[in-house]
Amino acid sequence: MVEYFSLITSFPTAPFTLLLALCVLYWLCVMLGALDVELIPVDAIDGIEESLSSGLAGLLSAIAVRGVPMTIVLSFAVLWAWMLSALVHGNILLHLPDWLQFGLGVVTFFAALVGGLILGKLSSRPMKKLFVQGGAARTNRELVGQVCEIQSGQADEQWGEARFAEDGSVLILPVRTVDGQVLTRGQRALIIDYCPEQKIYLITAGE
DSSP states (O other): OHHHHHHHTSTTTHHHHHHHHHHHHHHHHHHHTSSOSOSSOGGGHHHHHHHSOHHHHHHHHHHOOTTSOHHHHHHHHHHHHHHHHHHHHHHTGGGSOHHHHHHHHHHHHHHHHHHHHHHHHHHHGGGGGGSOOTTSSSOTGGGTTOEEEEOSSEEOSSOOEEEEEETTEEEEEEEEESTTOOEETTOEEEEEEEETTTTEEEEEEOO
């Protein structure tokens, strides 16, 4: 047990252990309702490129899975990177001389990071069916006139997400309010239109 703790709290695995702990804390907050699933909204990936450096924007665009919240993709990536790093660390690096461990540790860190991002993206793809897509059982236009429930902390004209449940399945919809309305979590709303260019639903307060 002591050896295992030493492994996950030393380089190159320690940074991934910290990130994994933050991911666990984040998802605990999501389950308790303190945070939203989509800390980085699905439909905001393209806009990120305008406000971040080209390198970071390119990385986010490369690993993004359309229709899956970026927080899910990143969580999978961190988990895979942590496992890859710990595997190499425990089975190879610990058996090498100290002077060689650091150099190969740096290589392992970046290799695990790249591998984690790739595997994180691949692992997230099967989850697309849990979120609304253009080819869902109901088309986007068919959802107009239906009632949904606000999922995010709040929904306004800038951002928001809502749940639409039907026949045992739940769709997470990117939504925007109209007329300056601000709706809060759990509030019911009526879907009044769909904007194909932005891939968002316009909603107004329901009963």
